Amino acid sequence: MASDSEKLCNNLKVHRTDAGLTQAELATSVGVSRKTINTVENGVFVPSTLLALKIAKVLGTQVEALFYLEL
Amino acid sequence: MNTVERHSRRRSTLLILNALALIAWQATEISLIHRYFEEGYLALLPPTLIILWFITLLALLLKPAERIFRQQLEDELTQHNRRSAMIAGYWSVMMSTGLALVAAGTVQVEAIDIARANLIVGASVPMLVFAFLERFDGVGQ
Numbered sequence: 001m002a003s004d005s006e007k008l009c010n011n012l013k014v015h016r017t018d019a020g021l022t023q024a025e026l027a028t029s030v031g032v033s034r035k036t037i038n039t040v041e042n043g044v045f046v047p048s049t050l051l052a053l054k055i056a057k058v059l060g061t062q063v064e065a066l067f068y069l070e071l
Numbered sequence: 072m073n074t075v076e077r078h079s080r081r082r083s084t085l086l087i088l089n090a091l092a093l094i095a096w097q098a099t100e101i102s103l104i105h106r107y108f109e110e111g112y113l114a115l116l117p118p119t120l121i122i123l124w125f126i127t128l129l130a131l132l133l134k135p136a137e138r139i140f141r142q143q144l145e146d147e148l149t150q151h152n153r154r155s156a157m158i159a160g161y162w163s164v165m166m167s168t169g170l171a172l173v174a175a176g177t178v179q180v181e182a183i184d185i186a187r188a189n190l191i192v193g194a195s196v197p198m199l200v201f202a203f204l205e206r207f208d209g210v211g212q
Binding site: 027028035036039047048 | 139
């Protein structure tokens, strides 16, 4: 469990743009709204493990490459 | 704004209208002010509000035909926002019940009015909070 001093960060925007996808295209691929992708990218919303795995699969990468803990 | 966002905005607008219609309708039924809505033009207000509430309720039940849009409209951010709205509703009902308890110690309040106030708060706060979260990009930021 992450403590208060730990923060979940992500490289989603970098991986998404590298894959040449817009937020809307990635959202449709994983079955969520564009707003959900936007809030995940901005660190406002923490996705479930299932969604994180789906996003990683669509972007052809590992979940650990997308998300990391900042201490 | 894409199709899903248009549906999401439509849903939040309908929720706001539905909640406001419910608040106004139930407020006209409160014992202290109900007599003002028994005759004249004002007597038309409660049935108008009931109709508005019912129409918005029916409109809320309409879902987009495409499965992908329905799935995107009920994704995990939406479910997260629903949970937040329900929690806000729970605490608002707790507060209104507490206020009613305090008020009942000093003034005479009809039991039906307290029940109505709790109904208004318990039904409208979750709807308004969810609509707000849907409209302003997710979890309130």
